[in-house]
Structures are given as C-alpha cells and as structure tokens.
Amino acid sequence: MARNLTFHIFRHNPADPASTPHMDTFVLNETAAMTLFIALNRIREEHDPGLQFDFCCRAGMCGACAMVINGRPGLACHTQTRDLPESITLLPLPFFKLVGDLSVDTGVWFRDMYQRVESWIHTTRAFDPSKREARMANATAEAIYELDRCIECGCCIAACGTARMREDFLGAAALNRVARFRLDPRDERKDADYFHLIGDDTGIFGCMGLLACEDVCPKHLPLQDQLAALRRRMAGTALKHRLPFFRNVRKARPAKA
Amino acid sequence: MPNPPQYALQAPTTTGPAWADWLQLCTGAALLLFMWAHMLLVASVLLGPATMNALAGLLEATGLVQLGGPCIGLLFLVHCVLTARRIPFRQLEQRAIWEHARLLKHRDTWLWLAQVASALVVLVLGVAHMWTVLADLPITAAKSAARVQRWPWTLLYLVLLPMVELHVAIGFYRLGVKWGFISSRRRPLGVKAEKLLLVVCLAIGLLTLLRFLTLSVE
Numbered sequence: 001m002a003r004n005l006t007f008h009i010f011r012h013n014p015a016d017p018a019s020t021p022h023m024d025t026f027v028l029n030e031t032a033a034m035t036l037f038i039a040l041n042r043i044r045e046e047h048d049p050g051l052q053f054d055f056c057c058r059a060g061m062c063g064a065c066a067m068v069i070n071g072r073p074g075l076a077c078h079t080q081t082r083d084l085p086e087s088i089t090l091l092p093l094p095f096f097k098l099v100g101d102l103s104v105d106t107g108v109w110f111r112d113m114y115q116r117v118e119s120w121i122h123t124t125r126a127f128d129p130s131k132r133e134a135r136m137a138n139a140t141a142e143a144i145y146e147l148d149r150c151i152e153c154g155c156c157i158a159a160c161g162t163a164r165m166r167e168d169f170l171g172a173a174a175l176n177r178v179a180r181f182r183l184d185p186r187d188e189r190k191d192a193d194y195f196h197l198i199g200d201d202t203g204i205f206g207c208m209g210l211l212a213c214e215d216v217c218p219k220h221l222p223l224q225d226q227l228a229a230l231r232r233r234m235a236g237t238a239l240k241h242r243l244p245f246f247r248n249v250r251k252a253r254p255a256k257a
Numbered sequence: 258m259p260n261p262p263q264y265a266l267q268a269p270t271t272t273g274p275a276w277a278d279w280l281q282l283c284t285g286a287a288l289l290l291f292m293w294a295h296m297l298l299v300a301s302v303l304l305g306p307a308t309m310n311a312l313a314g315l316l317e318a319t320g321l322v323q324l325g326g327p328c329i330g331l332l333f334l335v336h337c338v339l340t341a342r343r344i345p346f347r348q349l350e351q352r353a354i355w356e357h358a359r360l361l362k363h364r365d366t367w368l369w370l371a372q373v374a375s376a377l378v379v380l381v382l383g384v385a386h387m388w389t390v391l392a393d394l395p396i397t398a399a400k401s402a403a404r405v406q407r408w409p410w411t412l413l414y415l416v417l418l419p420m421v422e423l424h425v426a427i428g429f430y431r432l433g434v435k436w437g438f439i440s441s442r443r444r445p446l447g448v449k450a451e452k453l454l455l456v457v458c459l460a461i462g463l464l465t466l467l468r469f470l471t472l473s474v475e
Contacts, residue, residue, distance in 0.1 A: 071360040094357075161366050164357045165350045195275075201342070205274040208343055209435035211365045211444075224444065228437030231278070238275030 003030045005081060007043065008089040009051070013100045023089075024048070036076035036090070037065055040102075052101035060218060063153030066093055067102045073155035075218045093158040095167075106154040113174045117197050121187045136185055147180040147226065149219050156213035156223065168202045172213035172223045175204060179226040182233075194230075195237045204230045277339055284336035285432055291329055292425050296458055299401075300465045306398035306472060313396040326391045333387070337380055344373055365434075368427050375424040382417040402472035411470070418462045426455035 005028050012021040026043045037055055044051045056062040058077045065076035068091040070084060081088070096104040113119075156172040163169045178198055181187045198204045207227055214224040298316075302309040316322045345351045358366045389404065390396060404410045430451035433439030439447035 068360070071362050091360075159361060159363070161354055161357055161369065164353045165345055195272075199272070200274045205278045207435070208369060209365075209431050210363070210369050211434060212361060212363045214441065215363060215365070222441055224434060224441040225437065228435060228440075231435060232437060235275050235279055235282075238272040238279070241272050 003086050004028070005030050005039065005084075006087050007039065008087070009043070009102065010091045011051075011101050012098065013052075014098050015100070030081055034081045036067075036069065036079045036081065036088075039081060039088075040076060040090075052099065052103045054099075054103045061151060063106070063151035063218075066106070066153035066155050066158070066218075067091065068093060068158065073153075073158040073216050075153060075155070078218050093154050095158050095160075095163055096154055104154070106152060109154070109157070110152050110173070113170060114177070116170065117174050117177050119177045119181070121181070121184060122189050122193075123186055124188060134186065140183065140185060144180055144183050147176055147183070147221065150176055150221060151219060153218060155216045155218060159212035159216040161210045161212065162206055162208050166202070166206065169206045170198060170203050172207075172217075172227065174198075175207070175230055176221060176223060176226055179230055182230075191233050191237045192240075195234055198230065199234045199238065204234050207231070277342065280335065281339040282432065282436060284332050284339065285428055287332055288329075288336055289425055289429055289432070291332075292421065293458075296461055296465075300461050302398050302401070302465060302468050302472070306402075309398040309401075313398075317395050322391075322394065322396065326387070330387055330391075333383065337376070340376065344376075369431070372424060372427045372431065375420040375427075378416065378420040379424055382413055383421070385413065386417060398469075398472060402469045405466060405469040414466055418466060419459060422455055422458045422462060425458065426451050429454060 007026045007028065008023050009026065010021065011019075011024045013019040026047050028039055028042055028046075031038070037058055040051065040053050040055075044053075053067070053076070054064040055077060056064040058065075060075050060078040063075070066073060067076055068074075068089075069076070069079055070089055073093055076090075090102055092098055092102050093104045093106070096106050096109055099105050150173060152173065154173070157163050160169070160171050163171050175198060178194055181189065182191075182194065200206070204227065209227075211224055213227075214222075217223060298312055299309070301312050313322070316325075345354050354370070358370055393400065405414055430439070430447050433447050434444065
C-alpha cells in the first residue's frame with residue numbers, strides 16, 4: 001500500500017531580510033520508484049512553487065542536488081523514498097553558503113579549493129597541439145579515473161567533523177584532488193611540492209580520521225585509503241626534510257611554478 | 258602553452274604539524290603497547306598474589322619501574338598535549354561538533370567524541386593513579402588490593418578501567434584507519450578487532466579488580 005510521506009523541509013531565503021529560518025511540512029503520497037528529486041519537484045508543482053533546490057543531471061553525475069537527508073548528506077536524485085521512513089527531514093548542506101531553502105553554493109568553495117591545491121597539471125614541457133597526446137599505462141589511467149569520478153557534490157565536506165570545527169580545513173574532496181595529481185605521470189610535482197599545499201593542519205594533518213567522508217560519498221570514492229596514503233607520504237616528506245639530502249622541503253617548489 | 262598563473266597560496270611554512278602527527282602516532286602506539294603490557298602484568302594477580310609480587314619485584318630489581326614509570330608519565334603528558342590540538346575547547350566548536358554528531362548519527366564520529374571524553378577522564382584519574390603508585394614503591398599485590406578496597410579508590414578504578422579500555426580500543430582503530438594499517442577493505446575487520454579488544458580487555462580488567470577487592474590485605 002502506498003505510504004503518505006511527510007517532508008520536513010528547511011526554508012530560508014538569506015537575500016530576503018524578512019525571511020527567518022524555519023521548517024515547512026508537506027505531505028505527499030509515495031509513488032513507485034520515487035526519488036527525493038521527484039518528490040521535491042512534486043512539492044514544488046503541487047504545494048509551493050517557491051521551494052528552492054538545485055538539480056541538473058537527475059542521474060547522480062552532477063552533484064547539484066546534494067542535501068542533508070534525515071541527517072546524512074546525500075544526493076536527492078540518488079535517494080529512493082522507499083529506503084527512507086515515512087518522515088523525511090531535508091536540510092541544506094552545512095558548511096557551504098546558503099542560497100535559499102535546500103540550495104547551497106558549493107561552486108565558490110570548490111573554485112577556491114582548486115586554487116589552494118593547484119588542481120591542474122604542472123609541467124615544464126611546452127604543449128604542442130600538432131603532436132599526439134603522450135600515452136600512459138592503462139592501469140595508471142584507470143587509477144586516475146577512479147579518483148576523477150568526484151562530482152563535487154560537497155557531501156564529504158558537509159559530513160566532515162573537522163570541517164565543521166575549522167572552516168579552513170581542505171577536506172576529503174581537496175585531498176582526493178591532490179591524490180589524483182600525484183598519480184598523473186604528466187604532473188611533474190614531487191611530494192615536497194604537495195607538502196606545501198597540504199602538509200599542515202588545514203590539510204592532511206588536520207584530518208582526524210572520522211571517515212564520514214568515505215561513508216557518505218555517493219560515488220563511493222576510496223577516500224579512506226587516499227587520505228591514509230597521503231598522510232604517510234606527507235609525514236615521510238617531513239621526515240626526509242630532517243635528512244641532509246632533503247634538507248629544505250620548501251626550496252624544492254619554485255622549479256615547478 | 259604556459260601554466261596557469263600561480264595563486265596566492267595558504268601554504269604551510271613549517272613541518273611542525275607533520276611532526277606533531279608523527280609524535281601523536283608514536284606516543285599513541287607506545288601507550289597502547291604499554292597499556293596492554295600493564296593489563297597483563299596486573300592481571301597476573303589472577304594467578305596468585307605471589308606471581309604478581311614476583312613480576313613486580315623483577316621489574317623493580319631491573320629498574321624498569323623506577324625508570325619506566327616517569328617515562329610513561331612523560332609519554333602520557335606529551336600524548337595529551339598533542340591530541341589536545343584536536344579537542345574542541347571553544348564553545349562554538351563544541352556546539353558545532355555536537356550538533357553535527359547528533360544529526361549525522363555516524364559511528365566513527367561518535368567514537369571520536371567518546372575518545373575525547375574518555376581522554377579527559379583518563380587524564381585526571383590516570384595521573385592520580387600513576388602518582389599514588391609511583392610514590393609508594395614497591396608495588397605489591399597486598400598494597401594494590403588495599404588501595405582498591407579503600408572507598409574513593411574503588412570508585413576511581415571502576416571509572417578509570419572502562420574509560421582506559423574504551424580509549425585504547427578506539428585509539429587502536431583510529432590509528433589503523435588514519436595511517437592505513439587498516440585499509441578501507443579491511444575496515445569491518447578493524448571494527449570487529451576494536452570491539453573484541455574492548456570486551457577482552459574490559460573483562461580481564463574487571464576480573465583483576467574483582468580479585469583485588471576480594472584479596473586479603475593482611
């Protein structure tokens with residue numbers, strides 16, 4: 001028998017001075033294979049056309065519809081209502097700037113993060129458009145692709161206890177980016193270069209290993225293993241810094257710029 | 258094609274945080290090993306007071322207690338200082354992590370909060386225990402039993418024991434997942450090991466306490 005679902009949805013428009021944060025309740029009858037994305041669209045069509053939430057691909061590929069679903073960050077389009085109880089509470093992702101209701105601005109944060117971890121291939125080789133692209137081993141390409149599957153939904157950041165306590169923490173999405181470029185043979189950066197980007201308490205050494213990032217990631221990225229590998233690498237780099245041959249970690253960097 | 262321009266980076270200027278993490282790992286692992294060794298040594302009373310006395314006598318005759326005791330105390334304090342970097346002391350942070358944990362209902366997040374709470378208890382009660390034991394050498398089963406049987410100490414050990422075992426078991430798991438000794442694939446195994454450690458260590462500890470409570474202090 002079809003259930004009647006009760007949605008408790010966070011409402012607030014920060015652009016409107018008269019708006020105050022509150023929860024609105026909507027009741028919908030459940031349909032077959034109903035996702036939260038479908039439910040939200042129905043609420044907007046049948047109950048409140050002013051409800052704000054983001055979506056784009058409807059297939060778990062763009063990350064736009066990330067929100068807190070009964071306490072856990074997740075994708076609305078990926079979440080079937082049959083997997084949820086009758087009472088469903090939807091909140092916007094914390095940590096990110098609120099646009100309105102369930103819509104947040106993850107773009108500014110991700111843009112800033114990409115700049116902070118220098119999320120592009122660093123190479124001294126001049127690009128020749130007439131030449132064929134350099135080949136890489138299939139296994140390497142697949143390993144890079146595995147980490148490149150991040151859709152920048154922001155769920156890992158919203159679920160991170162460290163990020164909730166300190167806003168300058170880079171978070172799993174950023175550290176995953178670094179792990180991705182470490183694998184890329186076209187990137188000439190060494191661990192000493194990465195150390196400058198993530199070798200402090202705003203980076204890998206700020207991570208407390210709570211692993212909510214790994215547990216909520218809708219793309220099931222191997223975040224735990226990446227974070228552990230980066231921690232070992234960066235800790236090793238600091239250790240080498242004390243050895244005469246690697247005396248100055250910081251001096252290694254300008255060559256790549 | 259030139260690289261994109263460099264942005265103003267908030268780059269780390271020191272290797273301090275890396276060393277702090279190293280030290281946190283080393284002190285944590287050393288304290289883990291010490292706690293297990295301590296548990297087994299004290300539990301030797303279950304084999305008879307004479308066994309515990311003999312072991313304690315051996316450790317004292319070799320100077321391990323006199324030297325090791327203060328060293329462990331120092332290790333304990335260094336570990337406290339290093340891990341305190343993570344503890345939310347400000348009210349704003351406390352509210353943020355509490356609300357976060359309550360909403361997320363995530364096991365490992367709650368475990369971290371349990372680790373912090375147990376650490377604070379162990380810091381206070383552990384120092385009291387270490388001070389009283391090291392200030393009253395030699396260690397004997399009768400003296401330990403007399404202390405455990407005195408009222409405020411009975412309560413202290415009944416609180417200290419579960420807090421230590423909880424902290425040690427979570428610490429073992431956290432250390433493993435943070436540094437990769439426990440991989441993502443083996444995480445369920447790590448959780449099982451953590452639970453098993455907690456139950457076994459707690460059982461041994463409670464049996465030892467019970468033995469001390471019933472041991473003649475004459």
